[in-house]
Amino acid sequence: MMIKILYAILIFATVLFQSLQIATAQPIPTAEENIPYLVTFGAQSEIKWGDDDFCQVFFLIIPTSQVNPVYIRVYDPDCGGEFDEAKGAFDTKTAFSVYGGKGCISDPDAQGSDPKGNFKSGNLLATKTFAENPKYDKNWYTFGPFNPTEGELSNDYGGYVLKIIAQGISGDDGNLYRYFLSAKSDENKAIEGSNSCTFEYTFRMHDNASNVSHVYPYINKAVTTIKIFNFDWDSDGVIRIISVAKNGVAAKVSAEGNWETSTHLISAEEKNTSLDIQFVKNRNLPIKNNNVVIYVTNQYGDQMPFFTAPIGGIPKFKGKIIATPIKK
Numbered sequence: 001m002m003i004k005i006l007y008a009i010l011i012f013a014t015v016l017f018q019s020l021q022i023a024t025a026q027p028i029p030t031a032e033e034n035i036p037y038l039v040t041f042g043a044q045s046e047i048k049w050g051d052d053d054f055c056q057v058f059f060l061i062i063p064t065s066q067v068n069p070v071y072i073r074v075y076d077p078d079c080g081g082e083f084d085e086a087k088g089a090f091d092t093k094t095a096f097s098v099y100g101g102k103g104c105i106s107d108p109d110a111q112g113s114d115p116k117g118n119f120k121s122g123n124l125l126a127t128k129t130f131a132e133n134p135k136y137d138k139n140w141y142t143f144g145p146f147n148p149t150e151g152e153l154s155n156d157y158g159g160y161v162l163k164i165i166a167q168g169i170s171g172d173d174g175n176l177y178r179y180f181l182s183a184k185s186d187e188n189k190a191i192e193g194s195n196s197c198t199f200e201y202t203f204r205m206h207d208n209a210s211n212v213s214h215v216y217p218y219i220n221k222a223v224t225t226i227k228i229f230n231f232d233w234d235s236d237g238v239i240r241i242i243s244v245a246k247n248g249v250a251a252k253v254s255a256e257g258n259w260e261t262s263t264h265l266i267s268a269e270e271k272n273t274s275l276d277i278q279f280v281k282n283r284n285l286p287i288k289n290n291n292v293v294i295y296v297t298n299q300y301g302d303q304m305p306f307f308t309a310p311i312g313g314i315p316k317f318k319g320k321i322i323a324t325p326i327k328k
């Protein structure tokens with residue numbers, strides 16, 4: 001009996017260890033991020049509704065061990081129906097376009113915070129524009145199949161990289177959606193060892209104030225200072241940093257339709273780890289339908305990637321917890 005229990009514990013520990021070692025990041029956003037939806041507004045929208053540039057770029061990283069085709073599935077790509085954010089009648093068109101090939105991620109314009117210059121770098125592999133369409137409301141549209149080698153091979157990012165750009169072509173409504181990098185066309189089947197990243201995140205917060213959302217920028221060994229930019233947070237609580245060396249350092253937060261920035265030093269132990277930037281809503285006055293934009297630069301002003309499956313796992317503060325006496 002005792003041996004059976006020990007054996008069960010061993011199996012459980014092995015599975016847990018493996019799950020920590022292998023990133024499985026196919027739903028975008030991931031469970032670790034706890035972000036309900038990505039959001040992109042139509043080109044005629046007011047930026048104070050929470051999208052500064054009506055464009056969102058994501059990179060999908062496929063391990064070189066993957067030989068079979070992959071699919072990029074988009075949940076609720078249309079703008080209309082249940083989840084999307086209406087301004088008057090739904091009249092928004094959103095183009096989703098998939099790119100691969102040389103320059104797809106390595107072109108510096110692809111890694112900026114603004115859709116400028118050659119940000120559509122690489123080869124266009126597929127594109128489709130969606131308006132309001134009940135067929136795709138609360139439903140999936142599948143791009144692909146794509147051969148992994150159609151992506152750009154990148155040693156820096158650890159695999160073949162595809163890019164998907166969501167762009168609000170026209171209209172003034174908010175299109176909410178999610179992605180899944182799948183091994184199958186008609187269902188979501190994870191690809192072991194894959195990951196995804198973006199250099200500027202535009203997303204919808206939960207309405208329920210008990211939900212904390214997270215993004216995970218990776219700190220490579222060259223980073224000494226970071227600058228956090230956030231837009232249209234609507235003063236909805238706090239944005240704080242957890243890392244191996246930071247235990248809830250507050251970033252300066254934006255109100256409605258403005259950018260705020262704060263600069264934070266990076267310590268030696270934070271190099272080659274991820275930061276956990278947490279979005280904690282105000283429990284007394286939670287904001288509904290809050291869309292927010294965030295990006296982070298290093299000391300050279302270069303954008304840093306947010307990985308949907310944090311590299312090295314979710315960081316835990318390793319310093320001493322200093323107890324603060326409770327005020328009575």
Ligand SMILES: [Ca+2]
Nearest residue numbers: 087088089091
């Ligand atoms: Ca409209």
Ligand SMILES: [Ca+2]
Nearest residue numbers: 076077078176
């Ligand atoms: Ca949608």
Ligand SMILES: [Ca+2]
Nearest residue numbers: 050232290291
């Ligand atoms: Ca907002």
